[in-house]
Amino acid sequence: MAAGSAPGEGGFTLTYTMEPSDLTAMLKDKETHRFLRVKRWAFIVLMLYMAGAAAFGLYAVVTGLKSGSMLLLIGLAALILMPLFRWGQPLLSASLFFRKLDLKDKEITTHIDASGIRSEAKGVTSQFQWDSVLKVTRGPEHFFLWVNKVQAIILPLRAIAEQDEQERLWALIEDNFEAKWAA
Secondary structure, eight states, rough: OOTBBSSTTOOOOOOOOOOHHHHHHHHHHHHSSHHHHHHHHHHHHHHHHHHHHHHHHHHHHTTTOHHHHHHHHHHHHHHHHHHHHHHHHHHHHHHHHHHHHTTTOOOOEEEEETTEEEETTTTEEEEEEEEEEEEEESSSSSSEEEEESSEEEEGGGGGOOHHHHHHHHHHHHHHHHHHHOOO
8 A cells, every 4th residue: 555545444554664763753752751850950950060060170270279170171071072962862872773673775564443553564563452552642753652661653754645644643543542541
């Protein structure tokens, strides 16, 4: 079937190729839902600590203390490197994971219906019942069906050309996900 086609019985089939940006989006989506306040505050406190170390190091250098230059160097390096790591880590992780999965130019077909989700790639088939989906999230370019804390079925919206088809797929996902809680 073509990408984004809708077979009868209320199901939906997507055909697409995975890209590193899909894994990056999944990692970023995961981070937005896990301990966001705690992680943000921990990062701010750590950055303030490093800024204080750099300020004290600068003061020590100006007043002539011997250990001041090392403290200044460590504090400034941390202030520069920590935000870069926080920004770059999802990109690096996704790139390495993408290479490990060997999904480049491999076609993935995912079928979603009331009975569950069936995904097929490289001759391997994965099947999930709706009971095994922990949560569903929606990003600007992806739908994510989380099957555990670190893994999600990634549905890139580039596989569906029309906005109304995307909305129909999201409605199908929400209806089936919410139905498991009503049962």
